[in-house]
Protein backbone atom coordinates (compact mmCIF):
# COMPACT_ATOMS: atom_id res chain seq x y z
CA UNK A 1 0.00 0.00 0.00
CA UNK A 2 1.29 3.46 -0.84
CA UNK A 3 1.43 6.33 1.58
CA UNK A 4 -0.81 8.92 -0.07
CA UNK A 5 -2.26 11.46 2.36
CA UNK A 6 -5.77 12.91 1.94
CA UNK A 7 -5.81 15.93 -0.34
CA UNK A 8 -8.12 18.23 -2.27
CA UNK A 9 -7.55 19.48 -5.80
CA UNK A 10 -9.60 22.06 -7.71
CA UNK A 11 -10.69 21.67 -11.34
CA UNK A 12 -12.68 24.41 -13.03
CA UNK A 13 -15.98 23.03 -14.36
CA UNK A 14 -15.82 24.84 -17.69
CA UNK A 15 -12.14 25.14 -18.53
CA UNK A 16 -11.10 21.89 -16.82
CA UNK A 17 -7.96 23.59 -15.51
CA UNK A 18 -6.52 23.21 -12.07
CA UNK A 19 -6.76 26.93 -11.41
CA UNK A 20 -4.70 26.84 -8.21
CA UNK A 21 -1.80 25.72 -10.40
CA UNK A 22 -0.95 22.82 -8.06
CA UNK A 23 -0.44 20.51 -11.03
CA UNK A 24 0.59 21.21 -14.61
CA UNK A 25 -1.13 19.62 -17.62
CA UNK A 26 0.62 17.46 -20.22
CA UNK A 27 0.06 18.70 -23.78
CA UNK A 28 -0.21 16.86 -27.07
CA UNK A 29 0.04 18.60 -30.42
CA UNK A 30 -0.63 17.48 -33.99
CA UNK A 31 3.11 16.67 -34.33
CA UNK A 32 2.77 14.10 -31.53
CA UNK A 33 0.33 12.00 -33.53
CA UNK A 34 0.60 12.75 -37.28
CA UNK A 35 0.46 9.06 -38.22
CA UNK A 36 -2.72 8.58 -36.25
CA UNK A 37 -4.79 10.84 -38.51
CA UNK A 38 -6.34 9.44 -41.69
CA UNK A 39 -5.11 12.45 -43.69
CA UNK A 40 -1.40 12.57 -42.83
CA UNK A 41 -0.76 15.22 -45.51
CA UNK A 42 -3.26 17.57 -43.83
CA UNK A 43 -1.69 16.77 -40.45
CA UNK A 44 1.83 17.60 -41.71
CA UNK A 45 0.59 20.88 -43.21
CA UNK A 46 -0.90 21.80 -39.83
CA UNK A 47 2.41 21.03 -38.11
CA UNK A 48 4.16 23.36 -40.59
CA UNK A 49 1.50 26.00 -40.00
CA UNK A 50 2.10 26.27 -36.26
CA UNK A 51 1.46 22.81 -34.82
CA UNK A 52 -1.81 23.41 -32.94
CA UNK A 53 -2.48 22.04 -29.48
CA UNK A 54 -4.93 19.13 -29.67
CA UNK A 55 -5.43 18.45 -25.98
CA UNK A 56 -4.02 18.67 -22.51
CA UNK A 57 -4.63 16.51 -19.48
CA UNK A 58 -3.69 16.29 -15.84
CA UNK A 59 -1.78 13.23 -14.74
CA UNK A 60 -1.15 13.50 -11.01
CA UNK A 61 1.93 12.35 -9.22
CA UNK A 62 0.21 9.35 -7.65
CA UNK A 63 1.90 5.93 -7.46
CA UNK A 64 1.39 3.90 -10.64
CA UNK A 65 2.17 0.51 -9.13
CA UNK A 66 -0.63 0.33 -6.58
CA UNK A 67 -4.00 -1.23 -7.42
CA UNK A 68 -5.51 0.57 -4.41
CA UNK A 69 -4.83 4.04 -5.85
CA UNK A 70 -7.29 5.82 -8.11
CA UNK A 71 -5.75 8.05 -10.79
CA UNK A 72 -7.91 11.03 -11.71
CA UNK A 73 -7.84 14.35 -13.50
CA UNK A 74 -9.34 16.28 -16.37
CA UNK A 75 -8.80 16.18 -20.12
CA UNK A 76 -9.28 19.34 -22.17
CA UNK A 77 -9.67 18.45 -25.86
CA UNK A 78 -9.84 21.44 -28.20
CA UNK A 79 -12.24 21.79 -31.15
CA UNK A 80 -10.88 21.51 -34.68
CA UNK A 81 -10.25 19.10 -37.53
CA UNK A 82 -7.35 17.54 -39.38
CA UNK A 83 -8.77 17.24 -42.88
CA UNK A 84 -12.30 16.05 -42.16
CA UNK A 85 -11.36 14.19 -38.97
CA UNK A 86 -12.13 15.84 -35.65
CA UNK A 87 -9.42 16.56 -33.08
CA UNK A 88 -9.00 13.46 -30.91
CA UNK A 89 -6.79 11.93 -28.25
CA UNK A 90 -4.19 9.29 -29.08
CA UNK A 91 -6.24 6.61 -27.40
CA UNK A 92 -5.03 3.52 -25.61
CA UNK A 93 -5.75 0.15 -24.10
CA UNK A 94 -4.85 -0.21 -20.45
CA UNK A 95 -1.70 -2.26 -19.86
CA UNK A 96 -3.74 -4.26 -17.35
CA UNK A 97 -6.31 -4.84 -20.06
CA UNK A 98 -9.17 -5.69 -17.76
CA UNK A 99 -9.24 -2.32 -15.94
CA UNK A 100 -12.08 0.09 -16.58
CA UNK A 101 -12.35 3.89 -16.56
CA UNK A 102 -15.06 6.44 -15.85
CA UNK A 103 -15.41 9.77 -17.62
CA UNK A 104 -17.72 12.56 -16.52
CA UNK A 105 -18.56 15.31 -19.01
CA UNK A 106 -18.02 18.81 -17.60
CA UNK A 107 -18.33 21.01 -20.69
CA UNK A 108 -18.37 20.76 -24.47
CA UNK A 109 -19.58 17.86 -26.59
CA UNK A 110 -17.87 14.86 -28.02
CA UNK A 111 -17.65 11.16 -28.45
CA UNK A 112 -15.76 8.23 -27.00
CA UNK A 113 -14.68 5.73 -29.64
CA UNK A 114 -14.03 2.27 -28.19
CA UNK A 115 -12.93 -1.15 -29.41
CA UNK A 116 -11.82 -4.49 -27.99
CA UNK A 117 -8.87 -6.63 -29.14
CA UNK A 118 -11.45 -9.06 -30.55
CA UNK A 119 -12.83 -6.36 -32.86
CA UNK A 120 -16.02 -5.22 -31.14
CA UNK A 121 -16.52 -1.50 -31.75
CA UNK A 122 -18.73 1.03 -30.00
CA UNK A 123 -19.03 4.80 -29.64
CA UNK A 124 -20.96 6.95 -27.20
CA UNK A 125 -21.68 10.65 -27.15
CA UNK A 126 -20.66 12.55 -24.03
CA UNK A 127 -21.65 16.00 -22.82
CA UNK A 128 -22.05 17.99 -19.60
CA UNK A 129 -23.57 15.98 -16.74
CA UNK A 130 -23.11 12.60 -18.44
CA UNK A 131 -21.03 9.80 -16.95
CA UNK A 132 -19.53 7.31 -19.37
CA UNK A 133 -18.32 3.89 -18.29
CA UNK A 134 -15.52 2.36 -20.36
CA UNK A 135 -15.36 -1.32 -19.35
CA UNK A 136 -12.10 -3.23 -19.06
CA UNK A 137 -10.68 -4.53 -22.37
CA UNK A 138 -12.01 -1.53 -24.37
CA UNK A 139 -9.47 0.84 -25.94
CA UNK A 140 -10.75 4.42 -25.70
CA UNK A 141 -10.22 7.61 -27.67
CA UNK A 142 -12.00 10.91 -27.00
CA UNK A 143 -13.13 13.04 -29.95
CA UNK A 144 -14.31 16.65 -29.91
CA UNK A 145 -17.30 16.90 -32.28
CA UNK A 146 -18.34 20.35 -31.04
CA UNK A 147 -17.17 23.93 -31.25
CA UNK A 148 -16.07 24.40 -27.62
CA UNK A 149 -13.33 22.57 -25.70
CA UNK A 150 -14.49 19.14 -24.55
CA UNK A 151 -13.72 18.88 -20.84
CA UNK A 152 -14.04 15.59 -18.98
CA UNK A 153 -13.11 14.35 -15.54
CA UNK A 154 -11.67 10.82 -15.51
CA UNK A 155 -10.81 8.18 -12.93
CA UNK A 156 -9.21 4.74 -13.26
CA UNK A 157 -7.30 2.13 -11.24
CA UNK A 158 -3.85 3.37 -10.26
CA UNK A 159 -1.79 0.61 -11.82
CA UNK A 160 -3.85 0.25 -15.03
CA UNK A 161 -1.11 1.73 -17.25
CA UNK A 162 -1.32 2.95 -20.85
CA UNK A 163 -0.70 0.67 -23.81
CA UNK A 164 -0.28 2.98 -26.82
CA UNK A 165 1.64 0.50 -29.01
CA UNK A 166 -1.30 -1.51 -30.28
CA UNK A 167 -3.20 1.60 -31.42
CA UNK A 168 -0.06 3.17 -32.95
CA UNK A 169 0.61 0.01 -35.00
CA UNK A 170 -2.88 -0.91 -36.11
CA UNK A 171 -4.95 2.25 -35.67
CA UNK A 172 -8.61 2.21 -34.74
CA UNK A 173 -11.14 0.32 -36.82
CA UNK A 174 -13.34 3.42 -37.06
CA UNK A 175 -12.86 7.18 -37.56
CA UNK A 176 -15.09 10.10 -36.67
CA UNK A 177 -15.32 12.68 -39.47
CA UNK A 178 -17.51 15.63 -40.33
CA UNK A 179 -19.99 14.90 -43.13
CA UNK A 180 -22.63 17.50 -44.12
CA UNK A 181 -21.77 19.44 -40.98
CA UNK A 182 -22.43 16.47 -38.69
CA UNK A 183 -20.26 13.78 -37.08
CA UNK A 184 -20.18 10.47 -38.94
CA UNK A 185 -18.47 7.24 -37.86
CA UNK A 186 -16.79 5.55 -40.83
CA UNK A 187 -14.37 2.65 -41.40
CA UNK A 188 -10.72 3.63 -41.06
CA UNK A 189 -9.10 3.03 -44.46
CA UNK A 190 -5.68 2.81 -42.76
CA UNK A 191 -6.67 0.15 -40.24
CA UNK A 192 -4.32 -2.85 -40.29
CA UNK A 193 -5.37 -6.38 -39.31
Ligand SMILES: O=P(O)(O)OC[C@H]1O[C@H](O)[C@H](O)[C@@H](O)[C@@H]1O
Nearest residue numbers: 057074075089090091092154162
Ligand atom coordinates in the same frame (compact mmCIF):
# COMPACT_ATOMS: atom_id res chain seq x y z
O1 LIG B 1 -3.39 9.00 -23.06
P1 LIG B 1 -4.11 9.62 -24.22
O2 LIG B 1 -4.79 8.62 -25.08
O3 LIG B 1 -3.23 10.56 -24.96
O4 LIG B 1 -5.27 10.49 -23.60
C1 LIG B 1 -4.97 11.46 -22.63
C2 LIG B 1 -5.56 11.15 -21.29
O5 LIG B 1 -6.93 10.97 -21.49
C3 LIG B 1 -7.71 10.41 -20.52
O6 LIG B 1 -8.37 11.37 -19.82
C4 LIG B 1 -7.10 9.36 -19.65
O7 LIG B 1 -7.82 9.06 -18.53
C5 LIG B 1 -5.71 9.65 -19.33
O8 LIG B 1 -5.18 8.56 -18.66
C6 LIG B 1 -5.00 9.91 -20.62
O9 LIG B 1 -3.63 9.89 -20.49
Ligand SMILES: [Fe+2]
Nearest residue numbers: 094101140156
Ligand atom coordinates in the same frame (compact mmCIF):
# COMPACT_ATOMS: atom_id res chain seq x y z
FE1 LIG C 1 -7.56 5.09 -20.08
